[in-house]
Amino acid sequence: MVGLHRLRIGGEVQGVGFRPHVYQLATRLKLPGRVLNDGAGVLVDLLCSAEQLEQFSRQLKDEIPPLASIDQFEQQPLPDPDNQIKPLFQQHPFYIDHSGAGPVQTQVAPDAATCPDCLSELFEPNDRRYRYPFINCTHCGPRYSIIRQLPYDRPATSMAKFELCSCCADEYANPQHRRFHAQPNACPDCGPQLWLADSEGQRLSVSDPIEAAVERLQQGQIVAIKGIGGFHLACDADNPAAVERLRQRKHRLSKPLAVMVASPASLESLVSFEPEQLAPLRSAQAPILLLAQKPDNGLPDAIAPGLNQLGVMLPYTPIQHLLFHQAAGCPAGTDWLEQPQSLRLVMTSANASGRPLVYRNDEAVSQLRGIADCLLLHDRDIQMRCDDAVVNGLPGLDSVAGSQSTVVRRGRGMAPKVVRLPCSGPSTLALGGFFKNSICVTQGDKAYLSQYIGDLDNPDNCRYLEQTLDHLCALFQIKPEQVVCDRHPDFYSSQFAHRLANERQLPLIEVQHHHAHAAAVAAEHHLNQPYLALTLDGLGLGDDGTLWGGELLKIEQGKMTRLGAFKPLSLPGGDRAAREPWRIGLGFLIEQGQDQLARQRYGDRPGYEVLTQMIRNRSHCPQTSSAGRLFDAAASLSGLCDLSSYEAEAAMRLESAAREAQATPEDRASLKLQNYFQIDADNRLDFSPLLLALPQRKQAEAADLFHRVLIQALSQWVTRARAQSGIDTVVLSGGCLLNRILSSGLQQALASVEGLQCYGAEQLPPNDSGLALGQAWVAIEQARLRAGADQQTEQPCAGGALTR
Numbered sequence: 001m002v003g004l005h006r007l008r009i010g011g012e013v014q015g016v017g018f019r020p021h022v023y024q025l026a027t028r029l030k031l032p033g034r035v036l037n038d039g040a041g042v043l044v045d046l047l048c049s050a051e052q053l054e055q056f057s058r059q060l061k062d063e064i065p066p067l068a069s070i071d072q073f074e075q076q077p078l079p080d081p082d083n084q085i086k087p088l089f090q091q092h093p094f095y096i097d098h099s100g101a102g103p104v105q106t107q108v109a110p111d112a113a114t115c116p117d118c119l120s121e122l123f124e125p126n127d128r129r130y131r132y133p134f135i136n137c138t139h140c141g142p143r144y145s146i147i148r149q150l151p152y153d154r155p156a157t158s159m160a161k162f163e164l165c166s167c168c169a170d171e172y173a174n175p176q177h178r179r180f181h182a183q184p185n186a187c188p189d190c191g192p193q194l195w196l197a198d199s200e201g202q203r204l205s206v207s208d209p210i211e212a213a214v215e216r217l218q219q220g221q222i223v224a225i226k227g228i229g230g231f232h233l234a235c236d237a238d239n240p241a242a243v244e245r246l247r248q249r250k251h252r253l254s255k256p257l258a259v260m261v262a263s264p265a266s267l268e269s270l271v272s273f274e275p276e277q278l279a280p281l282r283s284a285q286a287p288i289l290l291l292a293q294k295p296d297n298g299l300p301d302a303i304a305p306g307l308n309q310l311g312v313m314l315p316y317t318p319i320q321h322l323l324f325h326q327a328a329g330c331p332a333g334t335d336w337l338e339q340p341q342s343l344r345l346v347m348t349s350a351n352a353s354g355r356p357l358v359y360r361n362d363e364a365v366s367q368l369r370g371i372a373d374c375l376l377l378h379d380r381d382i383q384m385r386c387d388d389a390v391v392n393g394l395p396g397l398d399s400v401a402g403s404q405s406t407v408v409r410r411g412r413g414m415a416p417k418v419v420r421l422p423c424s425g426p427s428t429l430a431l432g433g434f435f436k437n438s439i440c441v442t443q444g445d446k447a448y449l450s451q452y453i454g455d456l457d458n459p460d461n462c463r464y465l466e467q468t469l470d471h472l473c474a475l476f477q478i479k480p481e482q483v484v485c486d487r488h489p490d491f492y493s494s495q496f497a498h499r500l501a502n503e504r505q506l507p508l509i510e511v512q513h514h515h516a517h518a519a520a521v522a523a524e525h526h527l528n529q530p531y532l533a534l535t536l537d538g539l540g541l542g543d544d545g546t547l548w549g550g551e552l553l554k555i556e557q558g559k560m561t562r563l564g565a566f567k568p569l570s571l572p573g574g575d576r577a578a579r580e581p582w583r584i585g586l587g588f589l590i591e592q593g594q595d596q597l598a599r600q601r602y603g604d605r606p607g608y609e610v611l612t613q614m615i616r617n618r619s620h621c622p623q624t625s626s627a628g629r630l631f632d633a634a635a636s637l638s639g640l641c642d643l644s645s646y647e648a649e650a651a652m653r654l655e656s657a658a659r660e661a662q663a664t665p666e667d668r669a670s671l672k673l674q675n676y677f678q679i680d681a682d683n684r685l686d687f688s689p690l691l692l693a694l695p696q697r698k699q700a701e702a703a704d705l706f707h708r709v710l711i712q713a714l715s716q717w718v719t720r721a722r723a724q725s726g727i728d729t730v731v732l733s734g735g736c737l738l739n740r741i742l743s744s745g746l747q748q749a750l751a752s753v754e755g756l757q758c759y760g761a762e763q764l765p766p767n768d769s770g771l772a773l774g775q776a777w778v779a780i781e782q783a784r785l786r787a788g789a790d791q792q793t794e795q796p797c798a799g800g801a802l803t804r
Contacts, residue, residue, distance in 0.1 A: 010072030017138030038100035113316035201365035229386030231350030258311035285413035287389035396744020415451035425780030440772035513540025520774030537734030538628035549626025558781030564683030661704035715749035735767035
């Protein structure tokens with residue numbers, strides 16, 4: 001029997017070719033009806049039988065567009081009390097209707113890398129979009145970076161000012177064309193344009209901006225290139241003088257730089273990898289991917305000093321593809337991509353070190369003066385800046401690649417991220433932490449995670465946080481009912497949260513740093529049962545007012561209990577010790593009575609005598625249980641890093657050295673790892689024996705020993721807690737879990753414990769970029785507890801972990 005049916009579809013279904021997909025399927029099945037975008041996603045009305053509806057629904061899901069994802073699919077009868085809809089559908093074929101209004105509950109598609117079809121057209125001399133720098137379709141191109149408001153339609157994007165020419169309009173209106181309803185559709189006749197400008201912003205008279213830019217890169221110049229989410233600073237990666245000049249101008253003295261090459265074929269001389277490790281690079285997200293670099297790759301040491309890992313990128317915008325195409329001699333077709341290409345470019349965020357990414361033309365001219373020699377500009381405005389995403393694809397323990405890579409930074413292509421919460425709760429605004437800040441806003445059972453914002457140590461990043469908050473709340477029409485922040489009173493995010501809550505008269509909830517780390521993983525995996533949490537990070541203010549960072553916790557219903565911690569280390573000089581790891585090493589040796597070794601190792605350091613007295617007198621030497629500071633101490637005592645020029649440099653050098661270790665499995669098996677740590681009566685994990693042993697070994701052997709002892713000690717610590725508590729679920733969180741040797745080793749060790757379920761961060765980074773999600777989830781849990789079971793919101797929490 002034929003009847004009227006309505007489908008409600010939610011998820012990433014706007015700006016990804018979903019309406020054309022619905023249209024084409026309904027037309028193929030000869031089903032009358034309509035499809036439209038509205039605030040909640042996509043709405044489909046059909047006139048069909050139950051059997052036809054079942055077939056349509058099945059094929060709709062099976063043939064989903066590549067950028068789309070469905071997390072809501074509901075069907076119900078469509079009321080027609082006046083019998084007006086049925087005759088209308090019977091008289092007309094299936095059609096795409098104008099977008100509807102209503103509360104916004106949908107998702108926003110991230111920006112997507114150029115798809116293979118557009119790439120083929122880009123390099124086809126007979127195509128009307130040959131070498132057009134803004135080619136895109138329903139499966140690729142800008143999305144989040146150009147959206148002003150939802151629903152996602154061209155008038156609501158920065159493409160609104162470009163009126164479609166007749167050819168593009170025909171494509172847009174043609175249901176059989178792959179650009180049918182592609183909102184950023186454009187061509188050389190009607191779309192954005194590209195030009196080259198000097199460092200003062202004056203347009204240069206060049207016949208081909210791409211050709212001129214490549215010439216300047218090959219001459220050793222630094223070129224600022226406007227992309228999808230902002231500007232890059234680019235230079236020839238094989239030119240040591242250009243790389244050094246870029247570092248000096250950007251004030252980025254030793255932090256590693258990413259390198260972009262034309263295609264996977266060009267990666268083979270740069271890094272070691274198995275084909276499956278390149279999956280992130282080949283995806284629509286196209287992040288920076290960390291891989292093990294080959295020692296003979298010819299790159300200057302200044303690209304990634306002291307590290308055996310390298311961040312690599314593939315082109316993800318037409319402009320980037322065209323730069324390599326030009327350098328290759330402009331061959332026709334895409335076959336040239338199968339051969340290694342000589343051009344290798346440093347691609348780094350266009351900003352002075354520590355400041356937000358530059359994303360506007362006028363901003364680029366004013367802020368990049370003195371850094372870039374010229375600028376490759378265009379007139380498609382960026383509505384929301386977005387740094388490149390970063391993914392860690394390095395192998396884990398014993399050089400075995402993990403089953404999946406780890407997200408280091410969610411940026412362009414991965415943001416905004418929507419995480420389904422275990423249940424609904426009050427709309428919450430979570431402001432994150434101080435380092436690697438990202439924010440989170442929630443509505444119902446959806447948590448919207450922002451792109452990476454950065455460290456809140458300068459006013460520009462603080463303003464960027466506020467801008468991102470306004471954009472997300474406006475985009476998703478969210479009116480927060482509560483505000484959440486870290487307990488540290490000196491974080492700008494905490495101060496801003498207090499001000500915001502006061503101005504809007506909203507409840508303010510402060511969540512302990514490591515509780516939030518653990519809760520982020522619990523929210524992602526829908527854990528509602530009690531769980532143990534191993535949180536390993538830099539520093540966070542503890543419940544007792546001291547600095548925590550190596551913690552074993554028990555968490556139940558939004559409440560946290562500290563079960564154990566690392567034995568504290570001293571930080572001579574306070575915060576300065578994080579930038580000068582030798583201070584932590586010195587403090588440890590003096591406190592252990594190793595005065596002779598301390599003088600031998602650190603006696604030539606400026607301030608040695610003064611610091612020694614401070615340590616003996618326990619003056620200006622706060623203590624911390626931080627796992628991050630344990631890494632710093634180990635790196636210094638091993639002779640790998642006494643001074644850090646960027647966050648986690650010591651830990652990264654320690655991991656790199658461990659990968660260089662030449663010990664055989666027999667040598668490692670002979671080590672009695674149990675002798676290098678202790679668990680005392682207060683359940684404190686003491687690594688003093690390990691730290692004392694490091695200076696006696698070669699650097700690589702010391703780093704290898706450190707990682708293996710740490711993995712065994714942590715797994716034994718968790719196993720003991722499991723036996724004492726009877727809790728079979730454990731989450732691993734904190735920035736130290738970005739270390740793939742540590743994270744994969746822990747996962748392997750805990751997986752061998754029968755009955756123990758182990759969870760880690762998958763969709764979000766385990767570092768402070770994930771804090772906001774954990775803060776929001778703790779606040780929602782606590783709000784639900786306060787409200788009582790009989791007044792909980794409409795969706796009950798599901799028990800146990802989410803099946804994936």
